[in-house]
Amino acid sequence: MRERSNSLRRDAGTGSSPDTLRARAGVGLKPAHYQRILESRPDVGFFEVHAENYMGEGGPPHRYLSEIRCHYALSLHGVGLSIGAARPLDREHLLRLAALVRRYQPALVSEHLAWSSHGATFLNDLLPVPYTAETLGLVCGHIDQVQETLGRQLLLENPSTYVAFAESDWSETGFIAEVARRCGCALLLDVNNVHVSCTNQGWDPQRYLDEFPLSPVREIHLAGHASDADAADRPLLIDSHDREVCDTVWGLYARVIGDFGPIPTLIEWDQCLPAWETLHGQALRAEALMNDSASIRERVRATAG
Amino acid sequence: MPPLAERQGAFAAALLDPRWSMPPECIDPSGRPDMRRFAVYRNNVASSLIEALEAAYPVVRRLVGEEYFRAVAGLHALADPPRSPIMLHYGKGFPEFLARFEPLSSHPYLGDVARIERAWIEAYHAAEAEPLQPEAFASIPAHRVADLHFTLHPSMRLVRSVFPALTIWHANRLEQSPSPLDLDSGGQEALIARPAAEVEVRLVPPDGALFLQRLARGDSLAEAAAAATAVSESFDLTQHLAALLESGLITGARLRRRRPTSARKRSLACR
Numbered sequence: 202m203r204e205r206s207n208s209l210r211r212d213a214g215t216g217s218s219p220d221t222l223r224a225r226a227g228v229g230l231k232p233a234h235y236q237r238i239l240e241s242r243p244d245v246g247f248f249e250v251h252a253e254n255y256m257g258e259g260g261p262p263h264r265y266l267s268e269i270r271c272h273y274a275l276s277l278h279g280v281g282l283s284i285g286a287a288r289p290l291d292r293e294h295l296l297r298l299a300a301l302v303r304r305y306q307p308a309l310v311s312e313h314l315a316w317s318s319h320g321a322t323f324l325n326d327l328l329p330v331p332y333t334a335e336t337l338g339l340v341c342g343h344i345d346q347v348q349e350t351l352g353r354q355l356l357l358e359n360p361s362t363y364v365a366f367a368e369s370d371w372s373e374t375g376f377i378a379e380v381a382r383r384c385g386c387a388l389l390l391d392v393n394n395v396h397v398s399c400t401n402q403g404w405d406p407q408r409y410l411d412e413f414p415l416s417p418v419r420e421i422h423l424a425g426h427a428s429d430a431d432a433a434d435r436p437l438l439i440d441s442h443d444r445e446v447c448d449t450v451w452g453l454y455a456r457v458i459g460d461f462g463p464i465p466t467l468i469e470w471d472q473c474l475p476a477w478e479t480l481h482g483q484a485l486r487a488e489a490l491m492n493d494s495a496s497i498r499e500r501v502r503a504t505a506g
Numbered sequence: 507m508p509p510l511a512e513r514q515g516a517f518a519a520a521l522l523d524p525r526w527s528m529p530p531e532c533i534d535p536s537g538r539p540d541m542r543r544f545a546v547y548r549n550n551v552a553s554s555l556i557e558a559l560e561a562a563y564p565v566v567r568r569l570v571g572e573e574y575f576r577a578v579a580g581l582h583a584l585a586d587p588p589r590s591p592i593m594l595h596y597g598k599g600f601p602e603f604l605a606r607f608e609p610l611s612s613h614p615y616l617g618d619v620a621r622i623e624r625a626w627i628e629a630y631h632a633a634e635a636e637p638l639q640p641e642a643f644a645s646i647p648a649h650r651v652a653d654l655h656f657t658l659h660p661s662m663r664l665v666r667s668v669f670p671a672l673t674i675w676h677a678n679r680l681e682q683s684p685s686p687l688d689l690d691s692g693g694q695e696a697l698i699a700r701p702a703a704e705v706e707v708r709l710v711p712p713d714g715a716l717f718l719q720r721l722a723r724g725d726s727l728a729e730a731a732a733a734a735t736a737v738s739e740s741f742d743l744t745q746h747l748a749a750l751l752e753s754g755l756i757t758g759a760r761l762r763r764r765r766p767t768s769a770r771k772r773s774l775a776c777r
Contacts, residue, residue, distance in 0.1 A: 256592045257631030258660075260700065281591025287511035294591055319518035323588040325558070326550040328517065331531070335510050363546040364532035368507060401543075403535035431534060432542045439546060 222247050222274045222308035224463030224491060226484035229470060235265040237477050242272060245484060247308065249276035249467050255305075256297050270305055276420065276467065277307040281323065284343045284357075285330040286316035295350050302351055309420055309465070311356035311389045312347070314340065314377065331366035332376040337383075344384040356419050357381070358389040361397040361426075361440035373398070374412035381417045388414065391422035392454045393446065393469075397438040401431075406453055415461045423454060423487060424469040443472035446483060455490050462498060463491035507531075520544070521551050522584055555583035555596070562597045563623045565678045566604065566616060578607065594631055598624065615674060615689065618667035622675045622707070625663035625698040629705045632661035637701055637754035650761055652728035656721050657758030661700040664715055664722075672696040672709055701754030713738035714746055721750075 225246025230238075238248075248269060255262055269275075279298060282290060302310055315327035330336045347355050359377055371379070381388055390413065399406040425444035431437045446454075446468070458464060468483040507513075513529060520526035528544040559579040560567055567575040582603045588596045601624055604610060605617025637659070646654065665671065672694045674687060695715035698707050710718070713734040720730035727747070734741040750756055 253592050254594065257594050258633035260629075260631045260634075260661075261703065262631070264703070283591070287509065287514055291591070297592075316514060318591065319514050321589050322518060322522070323591050323593075324518060324521060324551050325554045325588060325593060326521075326547060328514075328521075328547060331510070333510075339510070363543045364534070364540070367531045367533050367537070401535075429546075430542075432540045433534065433536070435535070437543065437546070 219271065219273050219275075220306070220308065222276070222465045224465055226466045226468065226487040226491070227274075227276065228468045228480050228484050230266070230269065231471075231474055232262065232265070233474055234477050234480075235261075235269070238269060239265070243477070243481055245273065245481065246465065246488070247274040247276055247467075249278050249309075249469075252277050252279040252298055252301055252310075253281045255301060266305065275305055275307040276309040276311065276465075277302060277305065279310070279312040280327070281317060282312050282343075282347065283316045283318040284312055284347070285314060285328075285336065285340055286318055287335075287339055288319075290343050290346055291318065295347060298347075299350050302353070309356055309389075310351060310353065311358055311420065313358045314360050314380070327360060329360060329362045329364060329366070332369040332371035332373060333366075334370075337371070337376065337379060340380055341383045344380065344386050348384065348386060354385070354387050354419075356387040356389040358391050358422065359394050359398075359413070361391070361394040361401075361438075363401055363437065363439075365402055372412065373404075374409055374414075378412075378414040381414055386417070387419040388417045389420045389422060390415075390418045390457065390464075391424070392457060393422065393424040393426055393450050394440060395453060396447075396450050397426050397440045400436055400438045403435075407456075410453065410457060410460075415457070418461070418464055421454065421457065421464050421466040422469050423450060423466060423483070441472060442469050444470075445479075446486075451486070451490070454487070455494070458491055458494040459497070463495055466491065521548055522587060524548070552580055552583060555587065556580050558588075558593050558596050559583070559600060562627050563600060563620055565623055565675050566620050568678045569613070569616065569619065569674070570610070578604070578610070594627075597627075600624070615667065615669035615671055615687075618665065618669055618671035619675050619678075621665045621667075622671060622696050622698065625665050625696070626705055626707065629661040629663055629698050629700045632659075632700060635659050635661075635757040638751070638756045638759060640751050642759065646759075646761075652726065652731075653761050654727045654759045655724060655761070656727070656756050657760075658718070658722050659699055659701050659755045659757050661698075661705075662718075662722065662755055663698045664710075664719055665696045665698065666693070666715065667696070668693040670694050672707070675707075699753070699755055711738070713741040714749075717741070717746055718750070718755075 223246060227245060227247035227249055230248040230250050250266065255266055281294060313327050316330060317324050317327060344355060357380060395406055395409055399409050423446045424442045425446055427439040427441040429437045429439055466487045468480060470480055517529050520528050528539065528541055530539055532539060532544055534540040534543055556576050556579040582600055586599045601617050601620035604620050610616055669689055670691045695710050695712055696707060697710045698705065716737055717730050717734040720733045731743045
């Protein structure tokens with residue numbers, strides 16, 4: 202445990218330490234909910250923020266996050282490092298991330314298997330990479346650099362994709378497993394992304410989960426998606442984070458925690474933000490599933506013993 | 507196959523400019539290129555940039571209407587995409603783009619309203635700084651006060667308009683029916699800053715604005731007051747200085763030629 206000022210040692214109203222992330226459900230922290238959270242101190246496992254939203258120099262976002270951080274564990278989710286870009290990492294941006302990590306001492310720091318910058322332009326979307334030896338080398342080099350600079354383990358998130366690359370010679374799960382093995386990084390399993398990508402790519406999600414390395418998974422993301430169709434009228438799911446988690450994704454999630462046990466789980470809802478109660482309700486549902494899985498595993502162990 | 511950097515370059519170009527065709531190596535499950543799939547990325551990029559501008563310029567959006575705003579913002583996004591992964595800072599060039607946008611030339615105040623909105627966002631995210639307490643002046647000999655140079659709060663912005671841009675901004679900020687515009691009611695100077703918790707926006711008289719502008723660029727109190735007096739004989743230095751101190755916008759003061767050395771004077775050092 203890193204040394205920390207006393208102000209960050211105060212316990213949450215929930216009785217859990219704000220510095221450790223237990224296998225509970227969290228939600229994405231949105232400015233629209235700052236006041237509500239500070240006033241009513243809801244019983245939430247943790248909050249997650251997009252790192253880049255707190256890279257302004259000062260102002261209300263830092264004031265609120267500092268206060269909320271006193272009472273809750275935090276997960277820092279980067280969306281701008283562009284780990285999959287075929288160019289050196291933006292060193293300044295990496296140092297900004299390191300400063301944010303020092304300031305807020307998050308329990309988890311995650312980024313995406315994607316790229317979002319080219320040349321001087323930031324494209325503000327998580328773009329897909331081909332799964333080749335060339336990409337593997339550059340992604341691993343970037344993750345090594347991030348983990349070295351931050352002095353801690355990074356969680357890498359599986360992507361949602363709409364196209365595949367003709368040149369890919371690794372499966373997505375094989376590629377991710379190899380990155381985790383080579384870099385010693387942790388993983389963030391986005392179960393909605395599994396459903397979206399498997400639907401869009403014509404893969405079997407059960408097989409995807411069979412092949413996905415679960416032991417390095419430190420966090421799960423759950424989110425809602427929109428439905429469209431491609432040119433051949435096949436279903437094309439869009440990772441929109443604008444609605445409740447669908448039943449198929451809840452089913453895949455139940456399977457993952459049934460196989461592996463409870464894992465800190467985040468409800469991601471970034472667009473068309475609902476009332477706090479609806480968002481919190483999704484987190485409560487994830488916790489109920491985690492509790493079910495824990496009690497089933499307990500019974501299995503008792504029976505086996 | 508060209509190296510990945512080159513292929514990502516072609517992918518990025520096709521995302522921002524529809525005249526570029528989609529990269530042929532992007533395929534669907536049957537191994538064929540599918541424009542509708544690539545278009546998801548195009549839409550994601552365009553709408554995320556438009557949404558960032560919508561969030562930063564709500565008053566301009568209200569003035570021109572949602573549909574029109576999205577179209578103009580989309581043109582701006584293609585012409586001037588983000589250069590940094592910190593999207594909080596995106597949209598700096600939008601006021602200038604609006605001011606020069608020919609189809610909106612019959613709404614010449616839009617650029618200035620956008621500059622107020624931009625100043626508001628910059629003030630919101632600006633660094634923190636402690637206001638200088640009036641007691642700090644006790645250590646300055648009365649005859650040297652005129653030679654003081656101030657450090658002003660990092661959030662402070664001034665927007666000068668030949669239109670009543672601040673009145674327009676105020677009237678269209680809230681979800682109420684906007685009052686009719688009187689464009690001939692004269693120009694305005696807006697002061698935007700966040701000396702304490704929240705962003706404050708207020709109207710300042712032209713001499714007061716010039717006074718602040720001169721102090722901000724490093725002029726001494728005497729030099730700034732002389733400039734303000736030159737445009738307005740009735741400029742009241744005592745009143746303006748007191749108001750400035752009370753506003754919390756002075757965060758440091760020093761005498762340029764004789765740097766403070768004593769412990770007492772060090773408390774006045776520039777932050």
